[in-house]
Amino acid sequence: MKKVLLSDLKNGMITAEDVISLDGQLVVPKGIALTENLIARIFSFDIFSIRVEDEILTTNLDIPAGSEMSYAQKVKSSPEFAVFQKDFKENVDRLEFAFNSLIEKNTEFDPTVILEETLKMINHRSSPTGIMDLMLNMQEYDDCTYAHSLNVAMICNIFAGWLHFSLKDRVLATACGLFHDIGKLKIPHEIISKPGKLTPAEFRIIKTHPLHSYKLISQFQLSDEIKNAALMHHERCDGSGYPYGFTFDKITRFAKLVAIADVYEAMTSNRSYREALCPFYVITHFENDGLLKYDPGFLLTFLENVVNTFLNQKVRLSNGIEGSIIYINPIALSKPTVQVGEKFIDLKLLDNVEITSII
């Protein structure tokens, strides 16, 4: 183990202990191979030096200049992704078994164990950026409940960190994400997985799932915040949500947090009726439609942080041109400036051009 000044940090160095900021925030956990993003993160916390292991990992998630591989291929071929994939599958299987046990009135459902395993999976990962990348490339599942619940739990955990929630509330937010849709198991499978448009009668049945979630969770000694987040995660601040049409003041802050994480996850994941949508399409959707529906402070924090995870990434535009995001415009988050060769394209100035995929 050795102490290294920040200016001497290199990709692949492995943290020998948790990197903690002056105000006690976990910046990078122990045992993580540093990437350019992580080094930038450490810099942003006014830390002067950190302890790293003597050996250096030669493979990491950063794209080497001139690499032929797309970013997605690079992420998928990384050792970190292989470990994540294994952890993810184990957690999805555990969740499936536990949720089904609960529905069948089996006693093997222990929410604390499921939550602890999920937290372990999150805490063993590197940065929030890393987890968001790994998740975005983990598109093997198109189910609406187990993988979705796990993803929403991870996003809620990261999002609560972006909102500077206390450690206790980050855990609570994770639990809110994990259990918010458990009531979907009470909805007939053919409705949940229907590829086409739902009939009004089917949609009425779908709308009962938050209440089912609330009732199922209420059997356990869990915080009211978790029950209320499940009950209210489809409520919208302008009263357009369900089941009660609650408005801003009546919706709890954890429900507001889950609502954003839930919609982002659902739109950026594969579904039986469509492919995953490009995150920039989802960000545009939130910018156009979100400020009245969601807590605006929460939403802006979420979008700013999500967009920043795509800085320096290669993207394809709707006109077929490919380039790298080099500047995020804070007043038009879905319209960054893209560098194409020697040229800079400010998407804010082009009405008809948008980012269609991350490549």
Ligand SMILES: [Fe+2]
């Ligand atoms: Fe839901």
Ligand SMILES: [Fe+2]
């Ligand atoms: Fe959901």
